[in-house]
Amino acid sequence: RKEVEQDPGPFNVPEGATVAFNCTYSNSASQSFFWYRQDCRKEPKLLMSVYSSGNEDGRFTAQLNRASQYISLLIRDSKLSDSATYLCVVYFYNQGGKLIFGQGTELSVKP
């Protein structure tokens, strides 16, 4: 089993919809968490870090649940430009800084 797992998608939603992605991780030791966005096999780019108390950046909200070992990403009022693959990323401090990606969730926003 992978240490970081995501809903594989694809998610096909209309413009304006709200969509949520989940990501689970299997190691409960000290970590940091991130969401990355990847367009068409280009290099991934940071969307947002995920903080313990949850955090918001415009239409994007990230949450962390350490007890259940998952993180989530909520996108409100989806735009066509949100179409991409969303990758959750876990940084393991206790394993020398190992950085593991989930498989990615593909989102397609339609007019």
Place this chain on the structure above:
Amino acid sequence: NAGVTQTPKFQVLKTGQSMTLQCAQDMNHNSMYWYRQDPGMGLRLIYYSASEGTTDKGEVPNGYNVSRLNKREFSLRLESAAPSQTSVYFCASGGPRSGNTIYFGEGSWLTVV
């Protein structure tokens, strides 16, 4: 532009040939990483290096070797390429011990025939 530079961008190899993918970063990051990405598989960690002179295996290290000779450079070597190593390879640097953001190179498209 500052960031992560990886070469070559495209390469075709014959089965059994060897090659080295080069990666350099100019952001003074301690941590560097090599990933491969195959369709539907996300990015899988091959090797990583927490600091100059140290390397650790990731999720899929078989068939690869790495070298972190200095802080800037982290190379990935395929000693005897196999068709299963056809993939897109990404180098990255940074992470929580280096200001948080992880920066990626543009990727190297490798085909083994």
